[in-house]
Amino acid sequence: MLTQRPRGTADIYGSAIAAWRALEEVVHATFRAYHYEEIRTPVFEHTELFERGVGETTDIVEKEMYTFLDRGERSLTLRPEGTAGVVRAYVENKLYAAPGAAKLYYIGPMFRYEKPQKGRERQFHQFGCEVLGSDDPAVDAEVIALNVDVLNRFGLAGLTVELNSVGCPVCRPEHRARMVAVLKPAAHRLCPDCQRRLDRNPLRIFDCKRGCREVLAELHAPSILDALCPDCRQHLAAVEALLTALAVPYVRNPHLVRGLDYYTRTAWEVTAPELGTVGGGGRYNGLVAEVGGPDTPGIGFAVGMERALLLRELQHGPWPAEPRLDLFVAVADPSATAAAMQMLQAVRQAGFTADRDYQGRGLKAQLKQADRLGARLVAILGGDELARGAATVKDMASGEQRDVPMDGVVDLLRRLADGAQI
RNA sequence: GUGAGUAUGGCGAAGUGGUUAACGCACCGGAUUGUGGCUCCGGCAUUCGUGGGUUCGAUUCCCACUACUCACCCCA
Helix, strand or coil, X not given: CCCCCCCCCCCCCCHHHHHHHHHHHHHXXXXXXXXXXXXXXXXXXXXXXXXXXXXXXXXXXXXXXXXXXXXXXXXXXXXXXXXXXXXXHHHHCCHHHCCCXXXXXXXXXXXXXXXXXXXXXXXXXXXXXXEECCCCHHHHHHHHHHHHHHHHHCCCCXXXXXXXXXXXXXXXXXXXXXXXXXXHHHHHHCCHHHXXXXXXXXXXXXXXXXCHHHHHHHHCCCCHHXXXXXXXXXXXXXXXXXXXXXXXXXXXXXXXXXXXCCCEEEEEEEEECCCEEEEEEEECCCHHHHCCCCCCCEEEEEEEHHHHHHHHHHHHCCCCCCCCCCEEEEECCHHHHHHHHHHHHHHHHCCCCEEECCCCCCHHHHHHHHHHCCCCEEEEECHHHHHHCEEEEEXXXXXXXXXXXXXXXXXXXXXXXXXXXX
């Protein structure tokens, strides 16, 4: 146990880091282009925030939260998703007082107590955004376009936007009641999972893979799209028209249900054939009021970063190796240690990457190491060089070597960087 | 929460109820004095996830536990 990470967590290091940083850079650059501001909220919040904000009956709240008491007997929970914390911060800091809609994005770790499998961990990472203060369908369309754009910028292809409307407090309860009324008498014909869904989330039965859909068809169970109220219907139509205008390809999926209770109207998922869901989002017009703020419409999405990275690797293979080392300093004699360190520091401070051996290995082994590290140049420093006041500098690609004054190595590197030959 | 599979050196991977647990890669050292990539030679698991049991004897058989992987559920 002592040397084993907790289940469902990962150490991210080595060759994986480059891919992570690249993704993070794409995220920041994309949100900057759309004029979003980053917000960093705590990784833990009061448990009630998630209970209210995510929904008491969701899987997340019922069985997936990392909840603990702190020393002051407060119940705190490691955030299982990003929206609740951002909405809380929006209300607490009165960001609604600023003119216009608030456009916020976040990036960071989330925590859910789940059984790990491919693309699913207990500590995972999401980036996402929230737009608070506008009910304009143009915002829906822009946020969906942004959701796709950021993934495309990361090099992901073949993504599909699945789009649906889950209605609003006016039309959803009605639809739900009609579904239950139709299905309840036939409950015994549904699979055990769907019998539970009937009470919890009847819309999900449309997604059943075990034949329950046939029962739905036979009973003419109502589709949510047919049950939408005029306002919701109009909103959806406007969003679709704008997506088309933006050339964002999407498919309607009337069975798409977002897991969290706070969603209203627009709901979507971005999926990849290789992996399934990479990200998803929706509108949540009741959430801000639910957590005690002014009645404010909102919309947002989240993308699973592990999944984006996984997909990137499936589509393009392993991330290319890190850039090579500009200079390796081989210490051929301990008496040259100080001179070697001076050279290293000078080269590093000039903006190049440089390294040496710390194991006290022989010159041969140091050259071998330099080769493995992909060093462009190796500077050999020993008794001879000290006496001469010049390092023996070897070009590892050509094998040629020549004497270079101790303080001339930076200059040489600069010339090489400009394309000169050694 | 349900189901299935797997656990052998840094990594990959053979193997058998019984003296010294293959092999490949990596790593370390050497093959001329202070010089890499190729080649050659040598070194590198008192030990086979952990704990029990069966047995004269178990890494190989049984049980439990733990971890990992995959699927379901759900989701990112």
